[in-house]
Each structure stands twice: as C-alpha cells, then as structure tokens.
Amino acid sequence: MALGSEQTGDLMRRGQTMVSQAVDRGTSLLADRVEHYTNVGREVSTVLRDKGEPQAAELVESLSQRAQVAARYLRNNDGAAMWGDAQQFARGKTWLLAGVGFVGGLALARTIRTAADSGWDHNSAYVDSYAQPYATAEGREREQMYDRA
Numbered sequence: 001m002a003l004g005s006e007q008t009g010d011l012m013r014r015g016q017t018m019v020s021q022a023v024d025r026g027t028s029l030l031a032d033r034v035e036h037y038t039n040v041g042r043e044v045s046t047v048l049r050d051k052g053e054p055q056a057a058e059l060v061e062s063l064s065q066r067a068q069v070a071a072r073y074l075r076n077n078d079g080a081a082m083w084g085d086a087q088q089f090a091r092g093k094t095w096l097l098a099g100v101g102f103v104g105g106l107a108l109a110r111t112i113r114t115a116a117d118s119g120w121d122h123n124s125a126y127v128d129s130y131a132q133p134y135a136t137a138e139g140r141e142r143e144q145m146y147d148r149a
Helices: 002-050 054-076 079-090 094-118 124-131 137-148
Strands: none
Touching (some): 079 094
16 A cells, blocks of 8 residues: 555646646747847837937837846746746735636627637538438429529
C-alpha cells in the first residue's frame, strides 16, 4: 500500500512539474508578444509626436509602459505565483467575478446565437441532396419543388 501511495505522489509531482513548465513556456511566449507590441506602441507614440499629436502620443506611451510592466511580471513570476496573485486579487471581490462571469456568459450566448442564425444555412434541398440521391422520380419532383421556392 505504501508503494502505491509513493508512486501516486511521484506521479503528482511529475504532473505538477510538467504543468508548471508548460505554463512557464506559455507565459514566456506571451511576454514576448507583449514586449513586441510595447515596442510597436513606442514607435507609434514617436510618430504621433512627430505629427503634432502630443496627447495621443502620451496616451500610447502610457499604455506601452503599462504593457512593459505586465511583460516583466510574466517573465519574473511562475505559474504558482500568478495563481496566488489571482486568488489574492479575487478575495473579497466576488461581485466582480460574478459580474465578469455574467457578462462573459451573455457574450458567449450571443456569439453562439449569432453563429447559429447566420452561419448555418438550413436549406433543406442542400441537406436532402446528401440524404438521398435524386435518381428516383420522387427525388426529381422534390428537387423541382425546391428550385421553385
């Protein structure tokens, strides 16, 4: 029995290590993308300044600085630390989490409904063409009926 629990513990540690490595790779890739767009934002800010738009340039520069902080956070923290930070942030803010869940659910429902309404054409002639070949007289009559509609 002790051997079984020892093997289970070893498997759990291996699994946690693999998940941690995957999260680290993912956050590193995300940090790379964020840094890329931070540099793009700084270039845009420079162009805006050159074009005589200092307020827009300041806004873009401010966003770039915040993105740089986020990239640094992603690089300097592992998955466990980020999970702990997320839990700490969520404590006492259940109303915020419920609101985000509600809005996310509404958005998902709308997306699904829109996709169902516009993305899938329920043309029965098309469906019937795969269901039965029109080799029979009845099939040709049905085809003509759909062509008229």
